[in-house]
Amino acid sequence: MFSAFEWERSAKASCVERIGRRPDYTVTDKQSAFLVWRGSKCSSVTPGERRGEEQGREIMVRLNLRQSTRSIYLGLACVSLTLHLLLALFCLSVLQSACILPTSSSSSVPRIDPVSHASSSSSSSSAAASNKQANSRQHGDCHKPGVGGTFENEGNDSFSEDLERARKLIGVGKPSPTESGRSKLQELFKHPLYNLPRPKLQEDDWLLRLKTDAEAEEIEKEEKANRDSVTSDSDWQSASEEEGYDKVTWTRDKETHPPWLRFHLGISRWELYDRKDLHLAQLTHYLATRRILGAVQKKGGTQLKLLVSFPNYGQALLKPMRQSRDAETDVNLFYFSDFERHNAEIAAFHLDRVLGFNRIPPVVGRLINVTTDIRDVTTDERLSRTFFTSPAGNVCFYGQCEYYCSSEHPVCGRPHVLEVSLATMLPDLSLAPRRSWRSPWRRSYSRTKLAQWEKDAAYCDTVKKTPPYNRGSRLVDLIDMAVLDFLMSNMDRHHYETFEEFGNETFLLHLDHGRAFGRHSQDEPSVLAPLVQCCRIRRSTLLRLRLLSRPDFRLSDVMRESLAQDPLTAVAPLLSEPHLSALDRRLATVLAAVQTCQDGNEDVVYDDLDEHDDQQLGGNP
């Protein structure tokens, strides 16, 4: 009969034989699990288990030295065996609980980085669902029937849970109070600077108008005749309903209009939307929740984006998630090679609104199902050809475009769920044509060349003399845009657009912010060149910026609060804290730049508020 000591030694020897070296704690395999001496066999355990094993083994060694009789050896062997058994049971329960996802609690908002697979919370969300899968793959033997199921079921279950959670969060337009019970955002929007009296809008200050009854009748007759020549009226109706579209019951009465139409009809010469319009919340809610009936690739621009359609005939521009929230743009990438970020599109909309501009079409985040919301409904051959299932079992696609549309840069669901941004579409170009303007401060989009404005300190003097910047508010509009871009570090403003209908007397549309919020640890001073070189800023903008720099409002705080209204916040905050702090830092830089201008120049402030009393505006100069 072996003594416990001999038994241990012989088992150790067999272990050495099997792994070819001493089975001590220094041997690690590639998955960083440790090969340790465990009772009578060599096994692979995690570092946590290894610490427990070390302790048990130390106790056993000390006792071995003190005892000399065979019975004590035997007793010790029993103790050791019991200890190992207990340890094994403990390890088993730990491993098991790692496989079971606790049910979601409504009070805890998950904070998960969906791309890095690093779950910091276990509530069920899309990321948690994907992590569930990732975890089960990591732990291999954890996958149990009833907990996971097939990829298909897992994706769909978690998808509906995500959707439910996301739905609960949707209330865009209603700021949620902060911990102290006070909503900084609500108070900001109540401030006189956000409620400036506007000149009464004339008929030609609206982008679109409804036709008169007579005009409408005429058109209806024409359309009916056209339809009759192709197919009968009832055929047309049932065909559209079959495709999943709502029956059209709109009349001239505003109340019958779908939210996207209300948005279109609300576009004026001076802003894209009225922040106080309650229908905006309906619009974003609709985009975030309604079934997607169609998805095709949107032409124009360089990166992949889709045009999606909804049952009420509304449309949105979809940009998919490509990077984790925390990923900073590679320092060796030029700005024009940077990926577009869906969360940047969402955050830009909120920032523009918080700055009081209202020049970005409403954008909302959503979790979609790549398979049912895109692959199954697309009629775009060029798009559907690019779908594939990745080795990890995720459904991916890459589309066809200039940048990053290849199988090396796929957009992937997990396995079906994907975060996207959805921007409300502007009225069709046939109804409301737009003019595209090359920005005077456009970058060179070259690895070697500098743009004129980068070489000529007096560049703005030329711009100021050049139409349309030589009169009206165009120059200060451009500077507003530069401030917005500097705050979010957007270097990609090569063009901007205006509605042709309004000529040069109008606001500038702020579109395309996918490359904003690329780096939080670094600022890009050159984006502020229009302000620094021209030393000019709108008074209302300056006063709002000063307001936002005050601790009782603080840009980062109101942005955090505003972004919390987006459904994707349920997955992870749309801007990480470093990005939010960067906003405060950059705001201070903007205000310092204005101060430097004022120190050396007269006529820095473009007074767009001359009728308003400073006192009424919060005592700001």
Ligand SMILES: Nc1ncnc2c1ncn2[C@@H]1O[C@H](COP(=O)(O)OP(=O)(O)OP(=O)(O)O)[C@@H](O)[C@H]1O
């Ligand atoms: N909400 C919108 N409604 C209607 N058209 C839009 C909207 N947003 C963008 N567009 C149009 O689509 C074009 C391409 O969109 P976007 O600029 O976002 O794509 P992009 O690939 O990022 O472009 P680029 O590579 O040139 O920066 C824009 O120039 C604009 O004319």
Ligand SMILES: [Mn+2]
């Ligand atoms: Mn872009």
